[in-house]
Amino acid sequence: MWFFTEEHRMLQESVRQFSRTELKPRIEELDHHEGFNREAFYKMGELGLLGVIVPEADGGAGLDAVAATLVMEEMAAVDASTTLSYLAHTILCVNQIAVNGSAEQKQKYLPKLISGEWIGGMGMSEPEAGSDALGMKTKAVREGDHYVLNGTKTWITNGPNGDVFYVYAKTGETKRDISTFMVEREMKGFSTGKKFAKMGMRASPTGELVFENCAVPASHRVGTEGSSVKMMMRNLDIERITIAGISLGIARSSIEVATQYAKERKQFGKAIGSFQQIQERLTEAAAWYEACRCLTYDAAKMWDMGLMQGKEASMMAAKAKLQSAQMATQVALDAIQILGGYGYTREFPVERFMRDAKLIEIGAGTNEILRVIIARQMLGDVAELG
Amino acid sequence: MSASPQFFLEETSVQQEIRSLARKFAQKELAPLIEEDEHNAVFRAEKIAQLGELGLTGIPVPEQYGGAGLGYSEYICAIEELAKVSSSYAISVAVTGLPQVILDLFGTEAQKEKFIPPLASGQAIGAFSLSEAGSGSDAGALRTSASRSGDKYILSGTKLWTTQADSASTLIVMARTGEAGPRGVSAFLVEKGTPGLKMGKREKKMGCNISHTMEVLLDQVEVPEENLIGREGQGFRVAMTALDSGRITIAATAIGVASAALEVALQHSRTREQFGKPIGDFQGISFMLAQMGADLEAARLVVKKAAWLKDKGHPFSLEAAMAKLLATDTAMKVTTDAVQILGGSGYTQEFPAERYMREAKVLQIVEGTNQIQRLVIGRALIGNTEKKTS
Numbered sequence: 001m002w003f004f005t006e007e008h009r010m011l012q013e014s015v016r017q018f019s020r021t022e023l024k025p026r027i028e029e030l031d032h033h034e035g036f037n038r039e040a041f042y043k044m045g046e047l048g049l050l051g052v053i054v055p056e057a058d059g060g061a062g063l064d065a066v067a068a069t070l071v072m073e074e075m076a077a078v079d080a081s082t083t084l085s086y087l088a089h090t091i092l093c094v095n096q097i098a099v100n101g102s103a104e105q106k107q108k109y110l111p112k113l114i115s116g117e118w119i120g121g122m123g124m125s126e127p128e129a130g131s132d133a134l135g136m137k138t139k140a141v142r143e144g145d146h147y148v149l150n151g152t153k154t155w156i157t158n159g160p161n162g163d164v165f166y167v168y169a170k171t172g173e174t175k176r177d178i179s180t181f182m183v184e185r186e187m188k189g190f191s192t193g194k195k196f197a198k199m200g201m202r203a204s205p206t207g208e209l210v211f212e213n214c215a216v217p218a219s220h221r222v223g224t225e226g227s228s229v230k231m232m233m234r235n236l237d238i239e240r241i242t243i244a245g246i247s248l249g250i251a252r253s254s255i256e257v258a259t260q261y262a263k264e265r266k267q268f269g270k271a272i273g274s275f276q277q278i279q280e281r282l283t284e285a286a287a288w289y290e291a292c293r294c295l296t297y298d299a300a301k302m303w304d305m306g307l308m309q310g311k312e313a314s315m316m317a318a319k320a321k322l323q324s325a326q327m328a329t330q331v332a333l334d335a336i337q338i339l340g341g342y343g344y345t346r347e348f349p350v351e352r353f354m355r356d357a358k359l360i361e362i363g364a365g366t367n368e369i370l371r372v373i374i375a376r377q378m379l380g381d382v383a384e385l386g
Numbered sequence: 387m388s389a390s391p392q393f394f395l396e397e398t399s400v401q402q403e404i405r406s407l408a409r410k411f412a413q414k415e416l417a418p419l420i421e422e423d424e425h426n427a428v429f430r431a432e433k434i435a436q437l438g439e440l441g442l443t444g445i446p447v448p449e450q451y452g453g454a455g456l457g458y459s460e461y462i463c464a465i466e467e468l469a470k471v472s473s474s475y476a477i478s479v480a481v482t483g484l485p486q487v488i489l490d491l492f493g494t495e496a497q498k499e500k501f502i503p504p505l506a507s508g509q510a511i512g513a514f515s516l517s518e519a520g521s522g523s524d525a526g527a528l529r530t531s532a533s534r535s536g537d538k539y540i541l542s543g544t545k546l547w548t549t550q551a552d553s554a555s556t557l558i559v560m561a562r563t564g565e566a567g568p569r570g571v572s573a574f575l576v577e578k579g580t581p582g583l584k585m586g587k588r589e590k591k592m593g594c595n596i597s598h599t600m601e602v603l604l605d606q607v608e609v610p611e612e613n614l615i616g617r618e619g620q621g622f623r624v625a626m627t628a629l630d631s632g633r634i635t636i637a638a639t640a641i642g643v644a645s646a647a648l649e650v651a652l653q654h655s656r657t658r659e660q661f662g663k664p665i666g667d668f669q670g671i672s673f674m675l676a677q678m679g680a681d682l683e684a685a686r687l688v689v690k691k692a693a694w695l696k697d698k699g700h701p702f703s704l705e706a707a708m709a710k711l712l713a714t715d716t717a718m719k720v721t722t723d724a725v726q727i728l729g730g731s732g733y734t735q736e737f738p739a740e741r742y743m744r745e746a747k748v749l750q751i752v753e754g755t756n757q758i759q760r761l762v763i764g765r766a767l768i769g770n771t772e773k774k775t776s
Binding site for chain 2: 125128129130131132135154155196197198199200206266267268269272275277278329333336337340341343344345346347351354355358359361362363366367368371372
């Protein structure tokens with residue numbers, strides 16, 4: 001993008017190098033056996049990636065949302081699974097603590113999380129509260145200097161392997177009575193429930209967080225009681241912008257593999273890239289990738305410049321994520337098609353790209369809920385009637 | 387087309403009976419195994435034998451060779467129902483049907499009597515081996531050689547993407563007996579256990595893992611001359627005829643898997659509540675379901691028409707290509723949307739939607755990629771142009 005700085009380009013180069021040496025050699029195996037690249041997180045800690053948008057004063061790299069999106073794109077071009085776990089750690093947990101945590105909370109968690117010693121995650125969705133996030137039922141009841149948590153969170157990235165979680169729970173009766181608590185793995189009454197077997201993103205563990213009379217010290221509450229809805233929504237915006245970067249990375253690699261194949265594979269005496277059907281798919285993919293890239297980095301840049309606030313910011317983030325996620329699934333599907341039988345096998349990475357790409361149409365706000373957000377901003381109350 | 391006015395949309399009692407037979411079998415015998423077997427890539431030949439006992443493995447071949455003596459209109463009913471539970475077994479039945487259909491059309495009386503009955507009864511499994519590393523869509527460029535030696539042919543080469551070759555008793559192998567290009571290709575029957583016939587690697591795939599995709603190695607395989615199908619040089623025609631028919635069965639598989647995906651999506655839309663009501667009450671979901679239903683219905687009718695044309699002895703290549711293209715593209719779209727409607731649940735292996743989506747993708751590739759279908763359709767519609775370009 002024209003507004004990338006020298007710093008952005010250096011970051012891009014170093015993440016590219018990291019992905020090639022640390023992620024690429026292991027992803028096929030981890031995808032197959034649903035493993036987790038724990039070592040990569042220590043390495044990311046050394047490179048300063050785990051606190052990429054955390055201010056330097058708090059021990060982070062002090063970079064912007066454009067930088068975070070760039071990291072996502074570069075990593076996901078090789079290994080979208082580890083990138084997704086990285087996003088849950090860095091954007092949903094580390095950044096939330098940095099933005100909303102007390103000095104004491106920051107001191108307690110940020111060094112461990114930014115070095116990679118601990119893995120972090122966030123708990124919002126529940127079995128009955130997916131798109132309807134404010135319909136969550138997990139309760140936190142104050143008892144003396146503790147809160148007692150009861151309930152189950154689901155679809156938690158890094159759930160099975162995380163050390164600390166940024167957890168939302170109800171502290172009152174209305175929809176907006178939501179508070180946040182830092183829950184550590186070893187706390188009594190806390191367990192991680194089942195791990196899900198998934199179609200893709202298989203090297204990014206997904207599971208449940210189960211709270212059974214889990215007593216959390218009041219000092220672990222982030223912010224004041226009942227004040228979390230706004231910071232939850234604000235975080236969803238940066239999550240959506242950066243997760244769109246994962247779609248960009250997957251799409252870019254799909255296009256690269258398919259283009260290379262179209263140049264080399266010969267049928268009917270010539271390279272299949274000479275046939276217009278193949279050209280159509282490749283050119284559409286390249287053009288849509290470029291469009292989504294502009295949309296996503298533009299949203300990141302606007303976020304960084306503070307040009308968007310409130311619902312307007314949510315709408316831009318929703319547009320970037322909606323388009324990029326759909327584009328990546330289509331592009332990955334087309335890449336499989338161009339590679340034919342080979343694309344369907346695990347000898348080439350495009351079938352993995354497709355399985356991974358599909359998740360971004362569901363996680364961090366389904367396509368459907370993003371359309372609701374955009375429609376509300378465009379149509380106001382009229383959109384509420386559906 | 388010269389379609390006569392007797393193309394009935396209503397299913398005959400025989401078709402309904404076959405559908406019900408296949409559905410019950412799939413639900414009782416296959417459904418409990420599928421998730422686990424797909425995960426471990428386990429194929430069970432005894433399931434094909436059981437299907438054979440029900441008369442479902444030789445539907446379109448004459449009764450005198452152990453078949454049911456029915457048509458593709460009946461055949462697609464069985465395949466569709468199997469695919470609702472398992473695309474892999476639907477494909478297995480379709481592929482076991484290929485050698486039977488080929489022999490019925492091109493085989494000698496002796497070949498028919500020897501090879502069709504075991505396949506038609508499900509006691510034996512069939513395979514069809516055409517593709518090679520360098521010849522996929524460009525089938526006429528295949529390089530496996532068949533050289534004449536006395537009353538035998540010696541086959542040498544490597545075949546790719548052969549479905550269930552590892553369990554097959556009877557393989558039809560395409561090999562070159564003459565000049566370069568399609569006219570130098572011949573078709574042979576190769577029996578399991580023939581010296582020199584070996585299995586190469588089994589492909590690791592995205593889906594349809596029960597259905598093994600094999601590399602087949604032919605190292606100086608001696609095939610008696612009575613195993614040549616048709617005449618020397620007729621092989622490409624044999625292959626193309628087989629593919630024309632095969633396209634109808636793959637299209638039926640696509641209709642089956644798409645129907646199953648739509649069913650799961652409908653079920654979820656009725657029961658899953660968000661914002662205080664079933665998600666099916668939201669237009670974002672209901673319109674998606676509406677489109678899935680409409681696309682599926684349209685594709686289903688084209689498949690039915692292609693089968694009907696074939697059964698009536700009319701030309702059907704064009705409709706078979708259209709059916710394959712529309713049904714498999716629809717299946718891809720419908721299964722992808724089903725995952726979307728189920729959201730996080732759809733992405734996990736606790737629901738079958740993600741499996742359907744992985745299975746649908748291969749249907750756009752096999753039996754002629756959808757690019758090849760467009761080529762076939764385009765050429766047929768446009769006819770000969772003055773200057774032939776690709």
